[in-house]
Amino acid sequence: MSDENGFSQTFEITGRDFGKAGTVSTKIKEILQEIGIDQGIIRRAAIAIYEAEMNVVMYANRGTLTLRITPDEVNFTVQDEGQGITDIEMAMQEGYSTATDEMREMGFGAGMGLPNIKKNVDKLGIASIPGKGTILELTFYLNEAK
C-alpha cells in the first residue's frame, strides 16, 4: 500500500450513504496537517476532495479515494463504479447538473462540483466510461506557489 518515498492510503467511499459523507475528507485533512502541508494547499484540497467524495456518494454505488503524498506533490485518485459522465465538457461547466430533486433538496447538485474541483486543484485529470464509472485525478504541487 505504500510507495517508495511517499505515503499512500486508500479509503472506501460508499455510494448513497449521506450519513457518512465527508468523513474521508476530514481524515485526509488531518493527515495533511500532520505532515505539515501548507495551509493554503490544505484549504484548497479540503474543498476539492469533499466535492469529489460527494460526487461518488451521489452518483456511484461505491468508490475509492487514494491519497499519495511525496515531497513534490499531493495526489488523489478518486475511482468509482457508477453511472459515469456522458459529456465531460458539459459537466465542467458551472451550473450544469444531472442531480435529482432529492439531491438538490439536500443542498447538492448546483452544478458546481467539477468546476469547483477544477478551480481548486493544480492539475485535474478525468476519464469516464458511461455506465461503468469515473476516475478523477487531483494533483497539488508542493514546491510552487499557485
Next chain:
Amino acid sequence: MKQDHYYHSIRIDKDKCDGRMKCMRICPTQAIRIRDGKAHIIEEKCIDCGECITVCPNQAIVPLTDPFGELTKFKHTVALPSPALYAQFGREILPRKILSGLKMLGFDDAFDLAQTCGEVSFAIQEYLREYSGPKPLISNACPVVVRLIQVKYPSLIDLVIPIDPPRELAGRELKKKKSKHLGLKEKEIGAFYLTPCPVKMISIRQPAEKGRSSLDGAISISDIYGPLLSAMEGVEKGSYREALESICILGIGWAMVGGICRTLRLRNSLAVSGLNEIIKVFDDIERGKLRNIDFIEAYSCHQGCVGGSLTVENLYISYNKILKLIETLEFEQIKACPDIREVRRLYKQDHFFIKGKLEPRPLKPLSEDLGEAIKKRKQKEDIYNSLPKIDCGACGSPTCLTFAEDVVMGDADITDCIFNLPRRFKKISQEFAKLIEKSSYLNPSQPPGKKTTQKKEGPK
C-alpha cells in the same frame, strides 16, 4: 512561535490524580496522556475548554482563577460580571440587585457588562453589514472557539470577527474613565471579570491575539456565589419595574447560545454550542458548505456561557431564565440599549476593533522536514495497523491512532500496548521453549550444569 510557552487555565493535582483516564477520553483535542499513572496535559494541544475539569471524579483537575484576596492590591476595584452571573439566581433577582450585592461584597464598583455586550452586538451588526469577504463570519465571544480555530482550523482564522470581546473593551474604557474621575493611575484600578469558565482567565493572562489584556484577573462565579447570595440579603428591595427597565436586552443575550442572533434579529445565522457540535459545523465550513450563512455564534459550553464549568445553577434552568427575561423585555418593549448612533460613531473611529492580529497556532507536524514527516506518517500508519483499534486507553494514549503517533515521536513504546505485551511474551516464551528443548531436562545425555548459562544467553 516555536518556543512559545502556552499558559493554561488548568492544573492537574498530582496527589489527587489516580489516572482513571476519564479526562483523557473526553479531551476533544487529544491533549491528555496518562504517564506513570498520572494525567499529563500536552500544552500545545490544549484549548482550555475545561471538559476535563467537569469529568474528573477526584477533582484533581483544578481551574486556575484568582482568589478573592487579590482585590487588596488595588486602590479601586471594579467587578465586571459575565452576564451568565445574572442567570444564577431566581427569576425575581434582577441584574441591578446582583450588582448592588457585589458592591456590598467589597468591590468599589460593579459594572453592568451587559451594556458593553449590547454595544458590541451593534458593532457586530455594523461589521456584518460592511463585510463582503468569504462567509460565514464566526463570533469570538468564546475563547475556546477562538483557540480551537487557531489549533485545529487555521484555515478559518480570517472568518473570526476582529471585534474586541465586551469584557476587554469594558475594562479598557472603565480604566480610562475612572482614572480621570478618581485621579488614579490606570494600574491602580483593578478590573475583575467574574467568570463562568476557566478559559477566560487564560484569555486575560495570554490573549489569543498576543496583546495585553485590560483586565486584572478573573474570579470564578462559583467562588463568589455563596458570599454574593448572603450579601444580597442586605440589598434594599427596589422597584421590579425599574430594575427591569435597566436591563440591556442585547447584552444579556450574551449569556446564552443564540442570544446575539436573536436579539439582533439576524436572519441568516447559526447558533451552536458544545465542542463536538462546533467541530461538525467547522468541518462543514472547511468543505465549502455554509457559504450562504452570514454569522455563526459558537460556544464551547452547552447552552452558552450559562453552561460554563464555574457556574452554579443547572444550565437549562439558567438558560431558561435568560430566555424568559429576553421574552419579557421583548413583550414589554423595553429597550435599555446603548445608543446605536453613538456606537456607529465609535465604530467608525475603530473603537471596537482588536489591536493584535489573531494568528494560527497549528499543531507541529510530525517533522519540520517534509520527506521525514511523510516517512513518519507512514510509520504511524503501519504501527496503527498492527494495533487492535479498540481505543482501550490502557497504554495511556486516548486512541490507538494517537498511540501510534506517540510511538513514532518517541513518547511511548510499542509494548506499552497491552495487546503487544503478550506478543512480546510469546516471542520470549518461544525462545524459552527452544532453550528448554536444547536443555538437559529433555536431553539427559548433555551434562546438567550447562542449563543455566544457556538460559541466560537465550532471550537476547
